[in-house]
Amino acid sequence: MNFSDYLEANLPKVESFHPHFNEAIAWILKAGGKHFRAKLLIGTAKAINPLCDPYPVALAVEFLHAYSLIHDDLPAMDNSALRRGVETLHVKYDEVTAILVGDALNTEAFRVIANSNLPPQIAIKCIEILSRNGGLEGMVIGQAIDCYFENKKLNLNELKFLHLHKTGALIAASMEMGAVIAGASDEECKSIYEAGLKLGLAFQIHDDIIDATSNAKIAGKPTNNDTSKNSFTNLLGVDEAIKIQNELESQIILEIQNKELKELISNLINRYLKG
Numbered sequence: 001m002n003f004s005d006y007l008e009a010n011l012p013k014v015e016s017f018h019p020h021f022n023e024a025i026a027w028i029l030k031a032g033g034k035h036f037r038a039k040l041l042i043g044t045a046k047a048i049n050p051l052c053d054p055y056p057v058a059l060a061v062e063f064l065h066a067y068s069l070i071h072d073d074l075p076a077m078d079n080s081a082l083r084r085g086v087e088t089l090h091v092k093y094d095e096v097t098a099i100l101v102g103d104a105l106n107t108e109a110f111r112v113i114a115n116s117n118l119p120p121q122i123a124i125k126c127i128e129i130l131s132r133n134g135g136l137e138g139m140v141i142g143q144a145i146d147c148y149f150e151n152k153k154l155n156l157n158e159l160k161f162l163h164l165h166k167t168g169a170l171i172a173a174s175m176e177m178g179a180v181i182a183g184a185s186d187e188e189c190k191s192i193y194e195a196g197l198k199l200g201l202a203f204q205i206h207d208d209i210i211d212a213t214s215n216a217k218i219a220g221k222p223t224n225n226d227t228s229k230n231s232f233t234n235l236l237g238v239d240e241a242i243k244i245q246n247e248l249e250s251q252i253i254l255e256i257q258n259k260e261l262k263e264l265i266s267n268l269i270n271r272y273l274k275g
Contacts, residue, residue, distance in 0.1 A: 013026075014104075016089055038059070040199075044175045045178035047260035047264050049181075052182050058174075060110065063109040068102075070088070075090065100262070135172065163205075199269075208231040212234075252269075
């Protein structure tokens with residue numbers, strides 16, 4: 001099954017007389033994007049257990065990720081006008097709509113998992129993983145540090161902490177939840193999560209490199225937009241950032257034991273983190 005088709009068939013909507021709320025929810029979800037986290041979750045699960053059904057949890061991850069992008073683009077944070085090649089929600093509609101669509105997608109993510117056909121203990125474990133990595137101990141504290149320390153230079157360890165939480169946590173959680181759904185052992189789930197953190201860091205470094213070297217038309221969002229932010233390219237330069245990204249990618253491939261999962265990660269790296 002193609003995840004894009006699954007997403008299209010399961011767009012969240014609400015019965016009401018609001019003139020454009022459902023349209024606004026669909027706007028960011030239908031705007032394209034790589035669906036990297038959702039595909040990573042599905043691929044991880046299927047590599048371990050081809051018979052499992054990870055699609056509802058992958059949908060939940062996509063909802064939570066979309067919420068984070070909507071709020072990240074708000075005037076109070078990055079104040080971005082472009083996301084995935086289209087207008088951001090607060091530009092196309094208004095700031096209130098953007099905030100509330102983000103809120104709706106955040107909470108809808110957990111309802112989707114709770115209403116899935118997963119065994120209760122697996123569903124609860126996925127909710128715990130997603131809430132931890134997408135919330136206070138993961139993405140939220142990373143974003144808080146990113147915003148607070150804008151125009152204040154961090155050292156390399158602090159920069160890694162920031163991006164392991166802001167970006168790495170949700171990517172690692174996607175891999176871990178895939179492993180949990182597939183029935184992997186606790187030890188294997190932990191190892192896959194650790195590899196996911198490194199993949200998330202490589203993903204963020206690649207994003208920083210794109211921001212520093214690309215243009216908005218190619219990137220699908222504003223570029224050269226991180227000059228006041230703590231990025232790997234600002235701290236280390238583009239060449240050193242590329243070197244660290246390549247080292248992380250090599251470590252990830254070496255650490256993953258499952259042959260099918262190793263092939264999946266290698267293919268995703270070549271598709272999304274090269275060029």
